[in-house]
Amino acid sequence: MQLFDSSQKALLPFQPIQPGQVRIYVCGPTVYDDAHLGHARSAIVFDLLRRTLTAMGYRVTFVKNFTDIDDKIIKKVQESGRSLQELTQDYIQRYKEDMAALGVLPADLEPRATESLDAIFQLIQALLDRGIAYRTPQGDIYFDTSKDRDYCTLSHRCDEERLHRIEPDPHKRNPADFALWKACKGAEDICFDSPFGPGRPGWHIECSAMIDKYLAYHESPYQIDIHGGGADLLFPHHENESAQTRCACGQKLARYWLHNGFVTISGEKMSKSLGNSFFVKDALQIYDGEILRFYLLSTHYRLDLNFNEEDLLATKRRLDRLYRLKKRLYGIKPTQVEPSFKEAMLHALGDDLNISKALAVMDGFIKEANERLDQNPKDRGMKRKFAANIAFLGELLGIGTKDPFHYFQLGVDEETRAKVEALIEERHQAKQAKDFQRADAIRDHLAKMGIALMDTPQGTFWERI
RNA sequence: GGCGCCAUAGCCAAGUGGCUAAGGCAGGGGCCUGCAAAGCCCUGAUCCCCGGUUCGAAUCCGGGUGGCGCCUCCA
Numbered sequence: 001m002q003l004f005d006s007s008q009k010a011l012l013p014f015q016p017i018q019p020g021q022v023r024i025y026v027c028g029p030t031v032y033d034d035a036h037l038g039h040a041r042s043a044i045v046f047d048l049l050r051r052t053l054t055a056m057g058y059r060v061t062f063v064k065n066f067t068d069i070d071d072k073i074i075k076k077v078q079e080s081g082r083s084l085q086e087l088t089q090d091y092i093q094r095y096k097e098d099m100a101a102l103g104v105l106p107a108d109l110e111p112r113a114t115e116s117l118d119a120i121f122q123l124i125q126a127l128l129d130r131g132i133a134y135r136t137p138q139g140d141i142y143f144d145t146s147k148d149r150d151y152c153t154l155s156h157r158c159d160e161e162r163l164h165r166i167e168p169d170p171h172k173r174n175p176a177d178f179a180l181w182k183a184c185k186g187a188e189d190i191c192f193d194s195p196f197g198p199g200r201p202g203w204h205i206e207c208s209a210m211i212d213k214y215l216a217y218h219e220s221p222y223q224i225d226i227h228g229g230g231a232d233l234l235f236p237h238h239e240n241e242s243a244q245t246r247c248a249c250g251q252k253l254a255r256y257w258l259h260n261g262f263v264t265i266s267g268e269k270m271s272k273s274l275g276n277s278f279f280v281k282d283a284l285q286i287y288d289g290e291i292l293r294f295y296l297l298s299t300h301y302r303l304d305l306n307f308n309e310e311d312l313l314a315t316k317r318r319l320d321r322l323y324r325l326k327k328r329l330y331g332i333k334p335t336q337v338e339p340s341f342k343e344a345m346l347h348a349l350g351d352d353l354n355i356s357k358a359l360a361v362m363d364g365f366i367k368e369a370n371e372r373l374d375q376n377p378k379d380r381g382m383k384r385k386f387a388a389n390i391a392f393l394g395e396l397l398g399i400g401t402k403d404p405f406h407y408f409q410l411g412v413d414e415e416t417r418a419k420v421e422a423l424i425e426e427r428h429q430a431k432q433a434k435d436f437q438r439a440d441a442i443r444d445h446l447a448k449m450g451i452a453l454m455d456t457p458q459g460t461f462w463e464r465i
Numbered sequence: 466g467g468c469g470c471c472a473u474a475g476c477c478a479a480g481u482g483g484c485u486a487a488g489g490c491a492g493g494g495g496c497c498u499g500c501a502a503a504g505c506c507c508u509g510a511u512c513c514c515c516g517g518u519u520c521g522a523a524u525c526c527g528g529g530u531g532g533c534g535c536c537u538c539c540a
Contacts, residue, residue: 237539261534261540302470313490356488359489443500455501455502
């Protein structure tokens with residue numbers, strides 16, 4: 001396995017800290033709104049990483065947090081009149097539902113910032129004790145970036161010019177200093193009691209704290225294996241996380257830093273500020289979750305993915321091929337995945353999750369299986385192996401797990417279904433009577449309804465086009 | 466202004482020094498079929514431009530052009 005580490009900007013061979021075990025922390029969403037396709041992609045990408053490592057035989061511990069306290073959440077709380085708890089719980093629930101629809105496995109732990117205050121306090125205290133953090137007269141606590149000699153060694157994105165552009169804050173010692181604790185701003189604010197007085201944590205400290213509390217190896221070396229998130233988190237979020245942990249614990253936070261590329265719309269980054277967000281739940285009204293998953297999965301995780309319907313539908317056609325094969329193997333009980341197939345898939349994904357190679361392997365398998373089924377339709381042992389390979393794809397990529405007949409009829413309501421089946425029966429009668437004109441008229445009629453028929457020795461099947 | 470990513474057939478996209486440049490979608494031809502669909506077979510690019518290094522480059526170096534991102538909340 002080799003992975004691209006954003007910090008070193010290089011492909012590195014993956015070496016877990018403890019043999020056979022992998023600990024992964026991924027930055028989850030700030031829950032003040034519904035998840036958009038960018039959140040979906042990030043979740044899917046790291047879900048693939050987790051599934052791949054699991055399939056390789058590692059014992060994976062996977063943690064994804066929820067940021068449930070921040071300026072935007074507070075603003076929304078004030079606007080909505082709902083409580084912070086109520087609001088964030090609601091969005092967390094929606095997030096989980098969206099991700100489940102996309103086939104994203106739930107994390108082993110899903111900690112929330114407001115439930116990790118004890119760990120946050122400890123970390124801030126450690127930084128104060130070491131003289132890395134300082135308090136302002138207003139009660140805010142800042143991280144002193146000048147005390148961290150390694151500041152900016154993660155993102156490599158600091159420079160004088162940048163610092164001059166930061167809005168001057170007379171309370172900060174250095175322009176790049178960032179808040180660890182924000183003192184309560186008054187009755188309107190949402191605050192928590194702390195050893196430092198009422199207030200709330202800064203954004204970056206929660207991840208360092210939750211990693212420490214839930215995931216890090218505390219024995220030397222203090223670390224987790226992989227830290228992931230969207231490319232926009234590299235700076236300043238991950239840079240700051242990294243600095244906090246380094247200064248508070250004297251150790252690096254993570255061995256490998258992975259960042260996924262953006263989902264763009266018309267070539268522009270999807271973001272809330274641009275107002276071009278495509279929410280997962282809206283997309284799910286139009287496309288099945290598995291189709292969305294496969295589309296978001298089928299581009300390498302570090303590249304930007306320009307979301308558009310044309311590409312999505314082309315990618316769906318690729319997924320169709322898998323389901324057509326599954327249809328041919330209907331009712332076959334899987335045995336064991338073929339070792340050569342498993343090995344080829346994992347070898348491809350082991351190259352920094354090279355999904356293009358992996359899907360080429362999958363397509364090769366589909367083609368070969370179809371060929372051999374044409375030649376030898378009754379070889380049950382062979383069919384059971386093929387079925388096992390498909391089941392393996394389900395575990396590894398999270399696709400191809402549906403009933404194939406259901407898959408090709410997604411989104412068809414009961415009324416249409418009854419109508420289609422009545423017409424198929426009528427066509428069957430016509431065919432029996434050798435009235436092919438009538439039979440073809442029915443086929444054409446169904447085609448106009450968006451239904452394709454396929455006559456097979458087992459009977460006539462239909463699909464939604 | 467600083468840092469960085471990307472540019473391969475109609476579309477999506479592998480490939481980072483050397484056999485005939487993966488794979489998928491779309492298109493064309495064929496087999497199969499009462500007709501179809503599905504499946505299978507055949508079929509397409511010299512790799513944004515210019516210069517350089519090399520026996521040899523899509524792949525390395527330099528210079529351009531175009532698109533995008535981070536530097537402020539952001540997956």
